[in-house]
Amino acid sequence: MALDAPILTKRIPTPPFGDIADRKVVSYDQFVATGGYAGLDKAVSMTPAEVIDLVKASELRGRGGAGFPAGLKWSFLPPEDGGQRFLTVNADESEPGTFKDRLMLEFDPHLLLEGIAICMHACRLDTAYIYIRGEYHLQRKRVQAAIKEAYDNKIFGPGSKLGQINGRDPQCFDHRGAGAYICGEETGLIESLEGKRGWPRIKPPFPAVAGAFGRPTIINNVETLAMVGPIMVEGVDWFKSMGVARPEGAPPTVPASYGPKLFGISGLVNRPGVYEDQLGITLKELIEVHGQGMRNGKKFKGAIPGGISMGVLGPDQYEAGLDFDIGKKYACLGLGTAGAIVFDEDTDMVSVARNIARFFAHESCGQCTPCREGTGWMYKMLTRIEAGNGRTKDLDLLLEIAGSIGAMPGTTICGLADGANWAVRTIVNKYWDEFESRVKPTLVQVTVGS
Amino acid sequence: MAWITKNSATMEIERRDEPYLTDAMKAKLTADVLPRFPRKQAATLPALHEVQHAYDYIPHQALEEIAAFLELEPSVVMDTATFYEEFFLRPRGKYLIWVCQSLSCEIMGQPTLLEQISAKLDIEPGETTDDGKFTLMTAECLGSCGTAPVALVNEDLHENLTYDNFERVLDSLK
Numbered sequence: 001m002a003l004d005a006p007i008l009t010k011r012i013p014t015p016p017f018g019d020i021a022d023r024k025v026v027s028y029d030q031f032v033a034t035g036g037y038a039g040l041d042k043a044v045s046m047t048p049a050e051v052i053d054l055v056k057a058s059e060l061r062g063r064g065g066a067g068f069p070a071g072l073k074w075s076f077l078p079p080e081d082g083g084q085r086f087l088t089v090n091a092d093e094s095e096p097g098t099f100k101d102r103l104m105l106e107f108d109p110h111l112l113l114e115g116i117a118i119c120m121h122a123c124r125l126d127t128a129y130i131y132i133r134g135e136y137h138l139q140r141k142r143v144q145a146a147i148k149e150a151y152d153n154k155i156f157g158p159g160s161k162l163g164q165i166n167g168r169d170p171q172c173f174d175h176r177g178a179g180a181y182i183c184g185e186e187t188g189l190i191e192s193l194e195g196k197r198g199w200p201r202i203k204p205p206f207p208a209v210a211g212a213f214g215r216p217t218i219i220n221n222v223e224t225l226a227m228v229g230p231i232m233v234e235g236v237d238w239f240k241s242m243g244v245a246r247p248e249g250a251p252p253t254v255p256a257s258y259g260p261k262l263f264g265i266s267g268l269v270n271r272p273g274v275y276e277d278q279l280g281i282t283l284k285e286l287i288e289v290h291g292q293g294m295r296n297g298k299k300f301k302g303a304i305p306g307g308i309s310m311g312v313l314g315p316d317q318y319e320a321g322l323d324f325d326i327g328k329k330y331a332c333l334g335l336g337t338a339g340a341i342v343f344d345e346d347t348d349m350v351s352v353a354r355n356i357a358r359f360f361a362h363e364s365c366g367q368c369t370p371c372r373e374g375t376g377w378m379y380k381m382l383t384r385i386e387a388g389n390g391r392t393k394d395l396d397l398l399l400e401i402a403g404s405i406g407a408m409p410g411t412t413i414c415g416l417a418d419g420a421n422w423a424v425r426t427i428v429n430k431y432w433d434e435f436e437s438r439v440k441p442t443l444v445q446v447t448v449g450s
Numbered sequence: 451m452a453w454i455t456k457n458s459a460t461m462e463i464e465r466r467d468e469p470y471l472t473d474a475m476k477a478k479l480t481a482d483v484l485p486r487f488p489r490k491q492a493a494t495l496p497a498l499h500e501v502q503h504a505y506d507y508i509p510h511q512a513l514e515e516i517a518a519f520l521e522l523e524p525s526v527v528m529d530t531a532t533f534y535e536e537f538f539l540r541p542r543g544k545y546l547i548w549v550c551q552s553l554s555c556e557i558m559g560q561p562t563l564l565e566q567i568s569a570k571l572d573i574e575p576g577e578t579t580d581d582g583k584f585t586l587m588t589a590e591c592l593g594s595c596g597t598a599p600v601a602l603v604n605e606d607l608h609e610n611l612t613y614d615n616f617e618r619v620l621d622s623l624k
């Protein structure tokens with residue numbers, strides 16, 4: 001199922017098409033010389049509505065974790081009223097196992113800027129902010145340099161190819177985060193952009209209606225936007241020739257998993273890294289072809305499919321297809337960011353669960369009691385179980401707490417708690433025997449005689 | 451997120467006459483940053499980064515100066531500043547080491563690495579060496595899981611760490 005040619009990594013040498021050692025930052029001139037900004041030229045020759053229709057028809061789904069159809073999101077904006085409208089680009093990439101946006105920002109930032117400009121044209125957004133996590137120092141500098149080149153070449157600013165939008169010259173700025181995973185959640189990001197603590201907002205209203213500074217706002221992931229330029233140039237049929245169609249008999253409202261995707265692979269494999277392939281490749285292919293197999297010939301024990309929030313694929317789910325439908329088929333939350341973390345026979349799954357619980361306890365923003373307290377309790381319980389001081393009943397309590405927190409059960413504002421919920425629950429359930437062997441039987445009080 | 455608590459009742463803010471948020475910084479923020487946003491408060495993170503860049507931490511007096519500059523209450527700036535892991539409200543070492551402790555790094559050997567660094571510098575995570583040279587911190591995923599384990603030293607990322615190669619990095623810092 002491999003790709004015929006690299007798309008998102010066209011200018012970023014990556015196996016099997018290129019050698020990582022040849023990677024260099026792509027300048028504006030090199031980008032244009034290799035077909036860059038042709039998608040933008042095509043877009044500005046079309047009406048905004050036509051561009052949105054094309055993106056809708058491609059069924060491009062968000063690459064930031066939730067898989068929401070991008071064209072559909074773009075069509076939720078209210079009519080223009082002459083006031084400002086914003087694009088906030090999610091480059092907060094902080095989900096453990098995820099390091100794909102970093103690659104785009106570091107080596108081919110113009111592919112992102114092209115997608116940004118197309119989105120601004122289609123959605124009539126006059127100002128774009130690229131919210132980059134604080135720890136991405138090199139990436140931030142590369143993006144800043146690319147933005148400057150883009151202004152110099154009239155992608156943004158006075159005399160922009162986009163013309164004026166909402167009576168303003170289109171602008172694009174980078175914005176630096178400061179070390180908080182929750183600022184990747186879309187409304188947490190908006191709050192942070194506004195200069196406040198990154199506390200997610202209760203929805204509705206959705207950002208498309210009232211987002212940054214109370215104005216209509218589109219928020220998309222870096223990879224989602226980077227995909228838009230190539231779609232404009234090559235077309236919908238080309239895009240849909242890759243990936244996986246919707247399940248047979250499913251209504252057209254069920255989105256499919258089309259197109260290429262960046263897959264991350266880390267953990268106990270021979271060649272960790274970011275690779276581009278079609279949506280729907282199997283975990284086995286990702287590990288054996290891209291990851292070049294398990295390290296030291298060890299046995300596969302399981303893998304996180306896409307960032308720790310998604311939960312785990314067990315030892316018998318090695319053949320799982322990595323598409324947006326993975327959640328329903330393999331009892332995990334979803335494809336997430338497609339950043340896999342691979343475990344081998346020596347990996348201690350109790351430690352894995354403890355590490356994940358600590359992450360969520362540490363990154364919970366603290367607004368919702370079930371999330372703030374629940375993640376902390378889970379971390380403490382798992383620490384106790386890891387140390388050999390747990391009891392059988394702790395496992396049930398762990399599952400009960402995990403299952404009760406999240407926006408899906410309806411107890412929290414945002415999806416961070418759902419990530420903690422699915423991660424802990426799927427690990428405990430899929431490795432039940434391992435957990436059980438680590439706890440002492442619960443002592444039940446009985447009365448003897450009378 | 452950071453859960454920073456302080457003893458409000460007895461805390462005294464150290465003050466100096468010379469402002470931390472200098473006229474040059476204000477001029478830069480006014481020219482480059484404020485025009486980006488419809489509201490001044492949005493310049494809070496950029497202003498905090500600017501101050502921290504200059505002094506390696508953000509003194510309380512600077513929080514007040516930023517507040518005055520952005521026409522906000524100091525408590526509002528404090529609220530924001532204490533939320534973010536990257537902002538230090540107390541002095542820290544010249545070299546700030548962030549060792550990633552998230553999942554990919556942990557399964558690739560971070561726990562031993564951290565212990566060894568901690569032993570070498572003779573400080574626990576969260577502490578600064580007596581000579582003020584190093585502050586050791588643990589971080590959650592630094593977005594470089596493919597080259598785990600990793601650590602940031604100030605703005606430089608060090609990848610595929612072993613104790614030996616990281617010790618060489620630390621020893622080379624003056």
Ligand SMILES: Cc1cc2nc3c(=O)[nH]c(=O)nc-3n(C[C@H](O)[C@H](O)[C@H](O)COP(=O)(O)O)c2cc1C
Nearest residue numbers: 062063064090092093184185186220221224415416
């Ligand atoms: C706790 C949490 C953290 C998130 N972190 C990120 C992130 O770092 N980057 C990202 O693109 N999306 C992240 N998301 C998803 C965003 O909320 C949002 O769905 C996404 O940016 C939308 O863009 P897309 O539709 O292009 O994927 C996160 C969501 C949650 C609940």
Ligand code: SF4
Nearest residue numbers: 365367368371412414
């Ligand atoms: S679910 Fe957790 S992270 Fe999300 S808003 Fe509530 S407390 Fe904050």
Ligand code: FES
Nearest residue numbers: 550555592594595
């Ligand atoms: S887990 Fe350490 S960089 Fe991602």
